[in-house]
Amino acid sequence: MHEPDYDIAGETAIVTGASQGIGKSIAETLAASGANVAICSRSIDRVGPVAEDINEAEDVPGEALAVECNVREREQVQSFVDETVEAFGDIDVLVNNAGGEFVANFEDISENGWKTIVDLNLHSTVHCTQLAGEVMREGDGGSIVNLSSVNGQHAAPGESHYGASKAAVIRLTETLATEWAGDGIRVNCIAPGLIQTPGVAETLGIQSEDMPSREKTERRIGHAEEIADAVQFLVSPAASFITGETLTAKGVPRAGNSMSQDLGLE
Numbered sequence: 001m002h003e004p005d006y007d008i009a010g011e012t013a014i015v016t017g018a019s020q021g022i023g024k025s026i027a028e029t030l031a032a033s034g035a036n037v038a039i040c041s042r043s044i045d046r047v048g049p050v051a052e053d054i055n056e057a058e059d060v061p062g063e064a065l066a067v068e069c070n071v072r073e074r075e076q077v078q079s080f081v082d083e084t085v086e087a088f089g090d091i092d093v094l095v096n097n098a099g100g101e102f103v104a105n106f107e108d109i110s111e112n113g114w115k116t117i118v119d120l121n122l123h124s125t126v127h128c129t130q131l132a133g134e135v136m137r138e139g140d141g142g143s144i145v146n147l148s149s150v151n152g153q154h155a156a157p158g159e160s161h162y163g164a165s166k167a168a169v170i171r172l173t174e175t176l177a178t179e180w181a182g183d184g185i186r187v188n189c190i191a192p193g194l195i196q197t198p199g200v201a202e203t204l205g206i207q208s209e210d211m212p213s214r215e216k217t218e219r220r221i222g223h224a225e226e227i228a229d230a231v232q233f234l235v236s237p238a239a240s241f242i243t244g245e246t247l248t249a250k251g252v253p254r255a256g257n258s259m260s261q262d263l264g265l266e
């Protein structure tokens with residue numbers, strides 16, 4: 001009988017922006033599945049403890065390496081990739097998770113403000129994908145997952161810079177999936193709806209204690225683990241025939257931008 005193969009034990013995964021929120025949960029999930037994870041954030045004081053917790057957990061087979069790396073800086077990304085290969089020998093999985101935004105109307109976004117968000121969400125993904133992708137293409141191929149957003153799929157007020165950058169990530173995903181299929185590299189994207197993270201708590205003031213459980217099926221804010229589980233599936237052999245796709249994870253089969261609808265913005 002056929003059984004789905006979710007096994008990624010022994011693989012090496014890079015996860016960017018893993019000091020908190022969705023990236024931290026992805027790192028913990030992949031490590032629990034047996035992958036060695038190389039994780040980064042702009043501060044070793046923030047990302048270091050995440051790696052320590054993974055390495056100290058007795059029931060987590062994967063190892064973790066923490067590196068201070070601002071993914072907006074290409075040279076720092078190159079060092080991060082080099083340190084990963086030195087520590088673990090290869091790169092099989094890349095999760096471009098680091099990203100962020102501020103909410104502002106288009107007319108209130110300065111040139112630097114626009115560039116900051118496009119740099120953070122799009123150009124950082126380009127840096128990591130080109131530099132880690134080089135290792136993957138010279139090796140045995142692998143799997144890349146990019147974090148987009150429902151704001152990259154559907155418009156919302158105050159999200160012009162973020163939405164444009166996250167929409168570009170979707171098209172980059174689709175294009176690379178065609179270009180790198182011959183190298184044995186699958187490239188997919190996840191578009192989350194509203195997920196409870198420290199970044200969202202800061203932006204919207206939603207606190208963790210307000211969180212409904214995963215079992216609840218009616219409309220609710222999502223858990224970081226629900227995105228991590230989707231990443232684990234996409235990078236596993238069970239998803240071997242899936243590439244160039246954007247998996248929307250928003251908890252409700254509703255057309256349009258679930259996030260801005262729930263926030264009462266449209």
Ligand SMILES: CCCCCCCCC/C=C/C(=O)SCCNC(=O)CCNC(=O)[C@H](O)C(C)(C)COP(=O)(O)OP(=O)(O)OC[C@H]1O[C@@H](n2cnc3c(N)ncnc32)[C@H](O)[C@@H]1OP(=O)(O)O
Nearest residue numbers: 099100101102103104110112113116156199200203259260
């Ligand atoms: C769906 C419906 C909606 C509701 C949507 C609700 C959100 C839910 C979806 C969540 C998506 C997420 O990604 S949640 C994750 C959120 N987490 C993060 O964003 C964490 C990472 N964030 C950051 O590092 C910062 O917030 C970020 C601004 C992006 C980068 O910081 P930096 O220190 O590099 O940049 P700064 O120097 O502070 O600012 C750079 C420029 O941006 C401008 N800038 C900064 N904040 C600004 C602001 N609020 N309004 C205008 N302009 C701003 C500054 O004035 C600067 O321009 P000048 O003055 O011209 O120089």
Ligand SMILES: NC(=O)C1=CN([C@@H]2O[C@H](COP(=O)(O)OP(=O)(O)OC[C@H]3O[C@@H](n4cnc5c(N)ncnc54)[C@H](OP(=O)(O)O)[C@@H]3O)[C@@H](O)[C@H]2O)C=CC1
Nearest residue numbers: 017018019020021022041042070071099149194195197199
């Ligand atoms: N939460 C949500 O509702 C949604 C989130 N997303 C996307 O999911 C991803 C994760 O979001 P979320 O977990 O909420 O975000 P958080 O703000 O909670 O966490 C962001 C993480 O990225 C790191 N980071 C930020 N900037 C950089 C940088 N320049 N270089 C390296 N690391 C960086 C932060 O670490 P540090 O500060 O230590 O550098 C932190 O670990 C983002 O791409 C976001 O756009 C998409 C849709 C919805």
